[in-house]
């Protein structure tokens with residue numbers, strides 16, 4: 001799923017949990033796994049994805 005990081009921050013991260021075992025939200029560019037669709041367009045509103053599952057097939 002390609003989306004801007006402000007939208008990604010509203011999605012749950014499959015890795016991050018709170019101390020009481022609840023999922024936390026995506027951290028966007030604060031996370032080493034965040035990838036931009038186009039590295040030449042790496043601004044706050046530019047689309048990207050979580051690199052955990054590889055690059056999305058379409059988008």
Ligand code: SF4
Pocket residue numbers: 012013014015016025026027028031032033034049050051052
């Ligand atoms: S980019 Fe990082 S914080 Fe966001 S969902 Fe992926 S692993 Fe979690």
